[in-house]
Amino acid sequence: MSAPPKPVPLTTVESTETSDSGAQTLTLSVGPQHSGSGHMRLIVEVDGDIIVNVSPDPGYVHRGIEKIIELRNIIKSIPVIERPSIIDASNLNHAWVRSIEEIQGVEVPRRGQYLRTLLNEMNRIMSHLYWLSIYGVFLGHTTMFMWPLGDRELFIDLAEKLTGARITYSYLVPGGVRRDLPPGFAEEAVKRTEYFEKRLKEYDRIFFNNPLFTSRAKGIGVLPKQKAIELGCTGPTLRGSGVDADLRKDEPYAAYPELDFEVSTRPDGDSFSRAMVHMDEMRESCKIIRQIVKKIPSGPIRRKAPIVLPRGVAYGRVESARGECSFYLIGEGGDKPYRARYITGSYRNMAAIPAVLLGSRLADMPTAWWSIDYWPVEADR
Amino acid sequence: MSAQRTAQEEDPVATLAEGLSIWVGKLSDLVKKVVDTGPIRNVINWARMYSLWPVNITTACCSAEFGAASGARHDLERFGVLPIGSLRQSDLIVIEGTITKKMAKRLRVIYDQMALPRYVIAMGDCAMSGGLFHDSYSIVNGAHEFVPVDVYVPGCPPRPEALEQAIIMLQEKIRRSKVYEQG
Numbered sequence: 001m002s003a004p005p006k007p008v009p010l011t012t013v014e015s016t017e018t019s020d021s022g023a024q025t026l027t028l029s030v031g032p033q034h035s036g037s038g039h040m041r042l043i044v045e046v047d048g049d050i051i052v053n054v055s056p057d058p059g060y061v062h063r064g065i066e067k068i069i070e071l072r073n074i075i076k077s078i079p080v081i082e083r084p085s086i087i088d089a090s091n092l093n094h095a096w097v098r099s100i101e102e103i104q105g106v107e108v109p110r111r112g113q114y115l116r117t118l119l120n121e122m123n124r125i126m127s128h129l130y131w132l133s134i135y136g137v138f139l140g141h142t143t144m145f146m147w148p149l150g151d152r153e154l155f156i157d158l159a160e161k162l163t164g165a166r167i168t169y170s171y172l173v174p175g176g177v178r179r180d181l182p183p184g185f186a187e188e189a190v191k192r193t194e195y196f197e198k199r200l201k202e203y204d205r206i207f208f209n210n211p212l213f214t215s216r217a218k219g220i221g222v223l224p225k226q227k228a229i230e231l232g233c234t235g236p237t238l239r240g241s242g243v244d245a246d247l248r249k250d251e252p253y254a255a256y257p258e259l260d261f262e263v264s265t266r267p268d269g270d271s272f273s274r275a276m277v278h279m280d281e282m283r284e285s286c287k288i289i290r291q292i293v294k295k296i297p298s299g300p301i302r303r304k305a306p307i308v309l310p311r312g313v314a315y316g317r318v319e320s321a322r323g324e325c326s327f328y329l330i331g332e333g334g335d336k337p338y339r340a341r342y343i344t345g346s347y348r349n350m351a352a353i354p355a356v357l358l359g360s361r362l363a364d365m366p367t368a369w370w371s372i373d374y375w376p377v378e379a380d381r
Numbered sequence: 382m383s384a385q386r387t388a389q390e391e392d393p394v395a396t397l398a399e400g401l402s403i404w405v406g407k408l409s410d411l412v413k414k415v416v417d418t419g420p421i422r423n424v425i426n427w428a429r430m431y432s433l434w435p436v437n438i439t440t441a442c443c444s445a446e447f448g449a450a451s452g453a454r455h456d457l458e459r460f461g462v463l464p465i466g467s468l469r470q471s472d473l474i475v476i477e478g479t480i481t482k483k484m485a486k487r488l489r490v491i492y493d494q495m496a497l498p499r500y501v502i503a504m505g506d507c508a509m510s511g512g513l514f515h516d517s518y519s520i521v522n523g524a525h526e527f528v529p530v531d532v533y534v535p536g537c538p539p540r541p542e543a544l545e546q547a548i549i550m551l552q553e554k555i556r557r558s559k560v561y562e563q564g
Contacts, residue, residue: 032484033438033468033491039484060484061441064517071516079537080513086442086538130448149452156449166540167445377442 099316176302221368235323
């Protein structure tokens with residue numbers, strides 16, 4: 001295994017000549033149909049193959065969810081608010097029920113809190129695995145496309161046992177959760193997480209310690225700490241820039257205060273750091289799942305909550321797989337909210353896309369772009 | 382005057398071209414008939430039905446289940462379905478979920494750029510009739526409003542098994558159809 005070649009300094013290849021037409025830069029439209037995944041368009045201006053300007057063009061999946069929520073009652077809205085990030089459905093659902101419970105003043109039983117946390121962490125693993133498999137597509141690494149999607153099925157089966165659905169659960173309802181743990185779930189969860197942790201070591205061997213990946217990701221798409229804070233990034237993107245910010249620790253909710261886990265940060269802020277933050281979070285989530293099935297208290301899983309949303313204002317937020325997901329909810333006494341402002345992690349991280357791409361080469365665009373973990377459906381809502 | 386009349390009445394080139402075009406037209410009809418009735422049709426359809434390459438266009442959240450179907454457990458490649466980036470080499474669009482008005486225009490452009498024969502699978506309730514978002518202000522209620530659809534897959538989102546069944550149904554449809562009437 002030889003060391004990756006040193007990158008060529010940009011000054012040696014930069015062209016000073018102008019083309020025949022006098023134009024120095026070329027504008028490319030990348031997407032919405034491109035060879036990666038994700039239905040968004042980037043308008044990229046290149047000088048040679050150095051990116052000098054990027055402007056994202058989102059909105060290809062804008063479905064007006066904030067308006068639809070105003071037309072349905074708060075229970076019927078649950079499937080709708082899950083759809084933006086279907087691979088991370090339970091975390092988004094959690095933000096919604098948290099804001100409702102804050103207005104209603106309903107306390108969730110402790111067993112219900114643990115079950116919510118369990119599904120949230122399973123979703124975090126599934127979402128990160130999906131991200132990793134698409135990263136494989138972006139980098140042309142077919143093994144890394146197949147493996148994470150195969151291992152994701154481990155947790156999909158587990159979630160199907162618990163909730164009855166593969167990826168769209170509608171499991172969290174105001175006041176608690178819909179179903180209790182099925183028999184034999186705890187043993188199965190421990191078995192599967194332990195197997196999965198072994199698999200993560202193999203991921204390291206074939207992908208994360210592989211020069212094929214490291215030479216393309218280290219030092220590419222650097223987002224400095226100060227810049228990440230200024231742009232308002234959240235989630236793995238922010239933690240990959242060395243900021244220790246995680247709502248599970250900073251503003252503990254559900255069962256998180258009683259669980260032992262670490263927040264992973266990496267100081268470099270490049271694509272590799274952000275990828276490693278995802279890997280670390282999957283390991284931590286496995287630990288959390290094992291703790292939950294061991295420590296889960298007995299008792300009721302759900303407390304009766306009214307379908308009415310009383311007059312009041314609430315702000316419910318959770319740490320979803322892609323960062324902070326929040327609802328600003330205004331109730332006016334009916335069964336429908338007066339207004340619901342819905343902001344997701346991808347929406348906040350969209351500002352980082354131009355920041356990581358500027359100045360890099362066009363060939364480095366897939367690595368830098370997808371390391372942000374930008375899920376267009378979630379950002380457009 | 383006399384030269385002009387000769388050109389009009391007895392131009393040998395024009396006469397030949399006219400005769401040839403009729404003859405070629407008849408020949409192409411004959412070729413079509415032979416291809417569509419003989420075993421050649423079976424061979425062509427066999428090649429088409431086992432190399433359905435979907436273009437890499439995702440419209441909404443059903444793409445998660447399409448990804449799962451292409452992945453390790455369900456592996457659509459055993460049916461000859463290999464997702465590919467280039468739309469010139471692909472012959473299938475899987476419309477994965479909700480189509481917004483902004484996306485519908487682009488989807489039609491992509492459909493027009495693909496080479497014949499081309500097929501469309503509308504995946505998910507949203508691509509069939511609007512589904513969960515039927516009353517939204519920014520979506521198109523159904524893919525059939527702007528592209529012809531071959532197979533519909535119900536579900537929100539459909540399970541990967543349902544998508545596999547849709548692929549098999551499309552293959553069956555191709556197997557029974559005539560070579561020159563596809564796409």
